[in-house]
Amino acid sequence: MKGIFKIAAVSVLTVSASLALAAPKFAPAVVYDQAGKNDKSFNEAVYRNGVLRFAADFGPVVAEFEPQSETQMEQGLRRLAQKGRSPIIAIGFTFGSAVEKVAKEFPDLQFAIIDMVVDLPNVQSIVFAEHQGSFLVGALAAMASETDKVGFIGGMDIPLIRKFACGYAQGAKYVNYEVEVFENMTGTTPAAWGNPTKGAELAQAQISKGADVIFAAAGGTGIGVYQAAADAGVYAIGVDSNQNYMQPGTMLTSMLKRVGVAAYDSWKEARDGTWKGGFKVMDLTNGGVDWALDDYNSSLITADMKSWVEEIKADIKSGEIVVHDYMSTNSCEM
Amino acid sequence: MLDFWFSWVILPLDSMMRLSTPLVLLALAGMFSERSGVVNIALEGKLLAAAFASASAAAVTGSAWIGLLAAIATTIMVAMLHGFATITHKGDQIVSGMAINILVAGITVILGRLWFNQGGQTPNLRGDARFQGIDFPGAAWIQENVPFVGSVYGEILSGHSVMLYLAYLMVPISWYVLFHTRFGLRLRAVGENPAAVDTAGISVVAMRYKALVVCGILAGFAGTYLAIGGNTAQFMPNMSAGKGYIALAALIFGKWRPVQAMMGCFLFGLLEAYAIRLQGVEIMGIGTVPVQFIEMVPYVLTVVLLAGFIGRANPPKSVGVPYSKERE
Secondary structure (H helix, E strand, O other): OHHHHHHHHHHHHHHHHHHHHOOOOOEOEEEOOOOOOOOOOHHHHHHHHHHHHHHHHHOOOOEEEOOOOHHHHHHHHHHHHHOOOEOEEEOOHHHHHHHHHHHHHOOOOOEEEEOOOOOOOOEEEEEEOHHHHHHHHHHHHHHHOOOOEEEEEEEEOOHHHHHHHHHHHHHHHHHOOOOEEEEEEEEOOHHHHHOHHHHHHHHHHHHHOOOOEEEEEOOOHHHHHHHHHHHHOOEEEEEEOOOHHHOOOOEEEEEEEOHHHHHHHHHHHHHHOOOOOEEEEEOOOOOOEEEOOOOOOOOOOOHHHHHHHHHHHHHHHHOOOOOOOHHHHOOOOO | OHHHHHHHHHHHHHHHHHHHHHHHHHHHHHHHHHHOOOOOOOHHHHHHHHHHHHHHHHHHHOOHHHHHHHHHHHHHHHHHHHHHHHHHOOOOHHHHHHHHHHHHHHHHHHHHHHHHOOOOOOOOOOHHHOOOEOOOOOHHHHHHHOOOHHHHHHHHHOOOEHHHHHHHHHHHHHHHHHHHOHHHHHHHHHHHOHHHHHHOOOOHHHHHHHHHHHHHHHHHHHHHHHHHHOOOOOOOOOOOOOHHHHHHHHHHHOOOOHHHHHHHHHHHHHHHHHHHHHOOOEEOOOEEOOHHHHHHHHHHHHHHHHHHHOOOOOOOOOOOOOOOOOOO
16 A cells, blocks of 8 residues: 555656646736836836737737735735746846745746846846946936036935936936036835825925936836926936826936836747746847937937937947946946 | 025925925814814825825816815815714724725725726826916016025025915914814813813714814815825825824924924924935035935934923823713
């Protein structure tokens, strides 16, 4: 009797081992962060350029989850994993510990996380070269500024946002060494992503010091910044999604972070069977970051500005300009 | 010198005016309800409900004034719900107040998603759909030509929306109503000794409901300022960001008196204004002060001031106690 059990146990083990080698069933999913999928910024970029585009190409197969609170983040991830969803893409660095935990529990499934590195074989860590994109919009800000003073308003004070600030300052100084860059952070807790009143006050403080272009990398707080800039008649620069439409006429441009494309690619790789875990960098060369030009801001960008910034872009791609990454040294070196 | 005066005195004071406005209105709202004996920890929820109602109504109708009316109607309803639980059914005032805060935080997002499909936000408003700044006559000229004092008129007093001026007008009005009318006397008496008021033939229940209506109206103004009267032009989830609790602290600070409560709100507003401006500034001999430290200052100061300098703040005697006649 015992022997039969042993044989059964061994055969179960071998079966599960062979299953682990094969790729899991393709059933893509996404978990947004607490801002929700229609945040006009980061999450919406995933929804519009990832989920909707994937649905148009391959049918509505992507399962979505929007956590309403911090506790739901890990739960939502685990629920999707229990249903055998794979690959599951988690949007944002706040999912770091949740992905690490759940990915360990479900080693047969594929996970991906944006803006964070989780070192597990079944996790794809997608990070962006925000410093390069910020360099471009910083350059544009310095070109558009008449006072030679430009501002940056960050959301929560974390290294990722310092990376934006540092790239922006480098870009502005590259175009005009004289330019002065004001830098403010909204706060030190996640509430700093959703405080438009404070964003507007920070913008007004910078405007009163002479800033006439302000770049906000602050999630929902940015809405207050764009409003204050529009009310004062100065330029603002959007972030993550193309936010040029939000205040037409005063939105100089937006720093694009193509999170949607990254999500789409990850799903597509899984579908084609070429999905690999590990580290993936989205930068200017593969179009992961960029600056936005559309009908809303085409009148604000002169031909000279456009050709100059495209030149800078080519130089960064070719390596002629090296943009310092704040997160590599935890300091901003110009 | 003139430059220093402008960026370190005038601009922070200007910013203080804007940051204190919702606090002042909320503190007054809380004052009416607490003076009548109803603890109002639900100010946060009422603020959020009003902000959502005003931004939604303004987005749909295109009129900021209709937004204000919608906000007032909404907050009166929320206040009546609070009253129904605490006055009619004699429930615990703090528990029901917290319940309202949680309810509103959720329901605004759900309705916002349902109606506008923008992740709980309402559409961005322009033109008449929001209250815009009013420039006083000759503000720019005086600011330019009269040194020091000119900027007080041109920058601090002028250029705000009508909602801000209405808010500060409410302070003397509230003071008059509370201390110089029969309604005010009865209201205060209900909060101190409801049994005596009842003996005099005045309905305690009716007085407390009336106080909550006044509270609702004032909270409606506060929410309207927050969403469409200041420097934002839309509603965002949880945009109240704890202002209701700070207003409550300012009310205690001001010992449940309108002018003193306004001063408490000014203190919080001014500290926040400086916190914003001190970021990344080099201070001689110290260097750059970390953001975290500056953010902490208002809260530490609150504790220190409340503990040491304000003295004893005596609440209305019957606050938090539902009134019941001994025999019915």
